[in-house]
Amino acid sequence: MAEEDWGQWDTQTEPTYYPKMTYRNSNNSHKNPDDEFIEIESRLAGIIIGKGGSKIKSIQRESEAHVNIIDSDTYGLKTVKISGNASAKERARQIINNIIDENDPDKIRQKIQQESTAYESTIKPISDNDWEQLMKEQEEYQKKKLAALPPIVKHVYKEHQEVTAMSDEEIEAFRFSKNNIMVKHVNEDNNEPIPKPIVHFYHAFKDYPEILEEIKKQNFETPSPVQCQAWPIIMNGHDLIAIAQTGTGKTLAFLLPAFIHLERQAIPRDKRKGPSILVLAPTRELVLQIENEVNKYSYKGIRAMSIYGGASSGKQKECIRQGVEIVIATPGRLNDFVGSNSIDLTDVTFIILDEADRMLDLGFEPQIRVSLLPVRPDRQTIMTSATWPPGVKRLAKSYTTNPIQVMVGSLDLTTVNTVKQEILFMEDEEKELWLDDFLKNINEDDKVIIFVNKKVTVDQLSADLCMKNYNVESIHGGREQCDREMALESMRDGSVSILIATDVASRGIDIHDITVVINYDFTKDIEEYVHRVGRTGRAGKTGLAITLMSRRDWSKAKELIEVMEKSGQDVPPELHDMAKRFEAKKERERAEGGDRPFRGRGRGGGRGYSSYGGGFRGNNRNNW
Structure with a gap:
């Protein structure tokens, strides 16, 4: 085939699945005629074996048959060899059949489709006019509610004298040396001075010795570039949009100021009806990672929990009822909890939308918008993203007030040189x-x-x-x-x-x-x-x-x-x-x-x- 015709070849089709099981007795002279052989897809071999052979050992104990997986003569298949008496082989066959049923792609797809159809049938479409009316009603409700609430304490920072002494030229040179930190007001009409970056940890947290002690325990030497500029901005009470690649310290950039913010509010922690800090992240793994990061820092007994799909919602709801200050959630599960009144977000004063671009890529914007309706509009909002596409700009416009944008490196996609x-x-x-x-x-x-x-x-x-x-x-x-x-x-x-x-x-x-x-x-x-x-x-x-x-x-x-x-x-x-x-x-x-x-x-x-x-x-x- 000529190179010009490569484009006509189609290799993107779905894989062909083999029949679920084929039973056969071997008549080969070198095999025991009483053994039975079951052909399975190769992908199922590891599932039947289990980690460290734990699953196949369990099958043998339960069935009292000897089970072994060997190569098949057919590409894409493996062979399960079963030895033993008739009843033992029957039990082993049944166990293996159940495992295959649980991992059958067609049945999995059918179950997902049924669940999806059932869920979609409960959703009432919202027209543009209905949405506008809902937003107007919510705005009026929020104004009335805010009038009865104490103002949010956002400014928790006093600039260190060493930072104050830095000239404009020194600041520009420092930002450039820290992977070219760029900082600006998103609203170009805002002429308010942007806080100077810090150089050392004590520049940001000299008034918070417990925070400095926790940092010391982690053996950090110097703040990362995004932390140098983000901490003064957040602790001065500004909304922030941090744009930096993964692995650049964004999580700690918003967590440590969140701890201080939580502690400094007028309403005592034990008088709040729900969490004070809300973190939204796109995946279960990132939610758990942020929770682990929070738990590294034992600051004033702050309690955090994660809520996400795939885990017991009952246990998560019970933890919320017992009281936590920080909730880290995926948008889907948070939306479920808000819809069922299982979580009260009226006392949330600090929101982090982590990896906002990824949440939009995954289609979570509707859940984010609905879930944040109960939150005070005057809260402080932090957004992080690896990119700055139109969707993230739209989200930033909706959920931040006069934000400052901190960008580390370039907006162009690039990998680290390490x-x-x-x-x-x-x-x-x-x-x-x-x-x-x-x-x-x-x-x-x-x-x-x-x-x-x-x-x-x-x-x-x-x-x-x-x-x-x-x-x-x-x-x-x-x-x-x-x-x-x-x-x-x-x-x-x-x-x-x-x-x-x-x-x-x-x-x-x-x-x-x-x-x-x-x-x-x-x-x-x-x-x-x-x-x-x-x-x-x-x-x-x-x-x-x-x-x-x-x-x-x-x-x-x-x-x-x-x-x-x-x-x-x-x-x-x-x-x-x-x-x-x-x-x-x-x-x-x-x-x-x-x-x-x-x-x-x-x-x-x-x-x-x-x-x-x-x-x-x-x-x-x-x-x-």
């Missing part, structure tokens, strides 16, 4: 062999995240690596929340060194010692590439990001080159060539009057060795 990025060119069928070879050669102290695009790929790859005796964990949106939390904790404590994940883990997963990120599948967009790479090279450490590219990824080559060049990476000639060929194809299509979507497909090729820990690497394929 991560070395390698691009390897190979076909999809070569990836598994390369990965096996690579993992055999990693160091004992390496921690690796392998990113793929589909949940089914996570399950299948986990099962295959487990069969090869690798100690792996996996995480994707289809796993139970307790399993996702256990997988992350296993990575943090070092009991597991390999994590296979979808993009649910590309943002907000705070594991500081990840040494290698592998993009087994290229990302759906270049922004997710940046966030995946950002899982390593954190807190000043170095890291390695390896991306496996095939022909079908050639549409992403141009954007990838731009990201790599901005962070000073060596761009392989093959990538430049790939980008040129894709641009040439688009030009040909435009000239022909066609504007059909492109779907590429790779073909076979040779392999060489990579410089990191062995492993195969694509040759210089001029025909790419």
Whole structure:
């Protein structure tokens, strides 16, 4: 096939699922004729084996049969061998059948569809006119309610004399040295002076020795760039929009001022009807990470809890009834609690919308808007984002008042220069062999995240690596929340060194010692590439990001080159060539009057060795 025709090949179809189970008795002379063999999809092997073989041992104990998983003659399948008496084999078959039923993609999709349909049938559409009327009524209600409430104490900062003594030239030079901090009023008509940045922790917290003591316990040496400028702004009572990449200290930038704000309000903590601080974040993992960060700092007995889907809502509601000062929530679960009157937000005076761009990407804007209706309009609002798209600007306009924007680095997508990025060119069928070879050669102290695009790929790859005796964990949106939390904790404590994940883990997963990120599948967009790479090279450490590219990824080559060049990476000639060929194809299509979507497909090729820990690497394929 000519290179011009690559776009006609379609490799993006859904995978074909094999029949659920096939029972057969072996008549081969070298096998026991009484044994039974069940063929299953390869992705199910790891589920049946369980972590450390725990599941298959449980099956054997319960059934009293001997169960073993062996290779199948059919690609994409594994074989379960069952030995024992007839009743034992029957019990084992039933247990395995139940496991397969619970993981059958068609049944899972059907259940999700049924739940979604049932949920949607309870939602009454809101027209634009109804929404405007609702907002007007809410505004009038808020005005009446505010008149009876004490004002919010927002200003909790006194500038240190060393900061006051800094000249404008010194401030400009300091901001530039801190990864080019840029700061401005979003409302260009606002001429109020912007607080100067701080240089040392004591500049911000000299009046709060308990905060300084907690910082000391964490062994931090200097504030991060976003913290240097954000702390004076927040503690001066301004609303803030912080734009910085992940891993830059944004969480601590809003948490420590939130602690002080909470303590300084006129209404005593024990007299408040609900939480004082509300943090919204896009994913369960980020919510739990923020909760863990809060719990590191034992400041004045402040209590925090997380609420998110996938966990018991009853237990979460009970914790809220017992009283907490800080609630960290996903928008969906918070919306449910507000709708059922399970949480009172009328005493919230400080809101953080963390990773606002990601929340909008996930479609949470309606839940955010409805959930925040009970909150005082004069509260202090902090927004963080890695980007500044129109949706985030719209949200900022709705929920902040005269905010100051702090931007660290550039608004352009870029990766940190502490991560070395390698691009390897190979076909999809070569990836598994390369990965096996690579993992055999990693160091004992390496921690690796392998990113793929589909949940089914996570399950299948986990099962295959487990069969090869690798100690792996996996995480994707289809796993139970307790399993996702256990997988992350296993990575943090070092009991597991390999994590296979979808993009649910590309943002907000705070594991500081990840040494290698592998993009087994290229990302759906270049922004997710940046966030995946950002899982390593954190807190000043170095890291390695390896991306496996095939022909079908050639549409992403141009954007990838731009990201790599901005962070000073060596761009392989093959990538430049790939980008040129894709641009040439688009030009040909435009000239022909066609504007059909492109779907590429790779073909076979040779392999060489990579410089990191062995492993195969694509040759210089001029025909790419």
